[in-house]
Amino acid sequence: MSLTMEQVIFFQTNGYLIAENVWTEDDLRPVIEEIERFVDERAQRFHREGRIANLYPDEPFERRFALLYEQCPEINRKFDIMHLLGPAMFRFLTDKKLLDIAECLLGSELSCNPIQHLRSKMPWKGEGEQAVSMDNVPWHQDAAVTSVESEASEIITFWLPLIDATKQTGCMEIIPHAFKGGYLRHQAEGGTTIVKELLPELPRITAECRKGGVVIMNKYTPHRGTSNRSDSVRWSLDLRYHKTGAPSGRDFHPSFVARSRSNPDSVLTDYEQWRRMWTDALAKPAQKAHRV
Numbered sequence: 001m002s003l004t005m006e007q008v009i010f011f012q013t014n015g016y017l018i019a020e021n022v023w024t025e026d027d028l029r030p031v032i033e034e035i036e037r038f039v040d041e042r043a044q045r046f047h048r049e050g051r052i053a054n055l056y057p058d059e060p061f062e063r064r065f066a067l068l069y070e071q072c073p074e075i076n077r078k079f080d081i082m083h084l085l086g087p088a089m090f091r092f093l094t095d096k097k098l099l100d101i102a103e104c105l106l107g108s109e110l111s112c113n114p115i116q117h118l119r120s121k122m123p124w125k126g127e128g129e130q131a132v133s134m135d136n137v138p139w140h141q142d143a144a145v146t147s148v149e150s151e152a153s154e155i156i157t158f159w160l161p162l163i164d165a166t167k168q169t170g171c172m173e174i175i176p177h178a179f180k181g182g183y184l185r186h187q188a189e190g191g192t193t194i195v196k197e198l199l200p201e202l203p204r205i206t207a208e209c210r211k212g213g214v215v216i217m218n219k220y221t222p223h224r225g226t227s228n229r230s231d232s233v234r235w236s237l238d239l240r241y242h243k244t245g246a247p248s249g250r251d252f253h254p255s256f257v258a259r260s261r262s263n264p265d266s267v268l269t270d271y272e273q274w275r276r277m278w279t280d281a282l283a284k285p286a287q288k289a290h291r292v
């Protein structure tokens, strides 16, 4: 599937696009089964270490991690793409449907950007909004988590829910058109967020998106994640792509060629190499990843 001309124009005009029904259950199954395996491995380890009492082996993907997290929130630490490094996830980074869509917006020389996450937004029963965390992010532009040197590089975000993302489970809230104002100053207090007075006073939209769909965003589009008021874990992937040769915005982490019409042999297909690139990069001292 690729985007229609109307969808491309919508994205260019609004700074975001929601495309539904891109992936089938079968398309997403390998990634979800791999996440389930990682959940199980971590649960077994925490159980052996006496940090959790119940394994909840029969609970579904949408519930199990929340029940484990209730017993020990630490179980969710470093539960992200670059730490888990699973082969199914690597294959999904060059998924044909995903790259066909990216090609409509960025052209045919595509690199997979290292700013990519698996998020597990846990159920929240408290008052007000869920506390800011890696899984519950405040108003920001993705440009704020890239280096200043990458300003001219077009980096596009593809946000894919792995369960239906609704007002109830937590989805993106977006300010359309605001990307036209360019970069807004962010502050570190409150978790890399747009300085309150600078947040554009434009209408917002609740970007509900069903499993199998994708929310696509420009790097200057202000957005935030909303609280998860359901009993399920709001699993999602946010992946980014940029034009090969342009700065990734995080040059101390590995990018790789995901598609190339001009030089197909440059595409990285070697899972072990991808794994090594990440383990080598993460073994080095951490560098500042956000602008503030």
Ligand SMILES: O=C(O)CCC(=O)C(=O)O
Pocket: 119, 121, 135, 136, 137, 142, 157, 159, 171, 223, 224, 225, 226, 236, 238
């Ligand atoms: O998944 C979320 O709730 C937030 C994700 C996000 O803000 C992003 O991908 O930039």
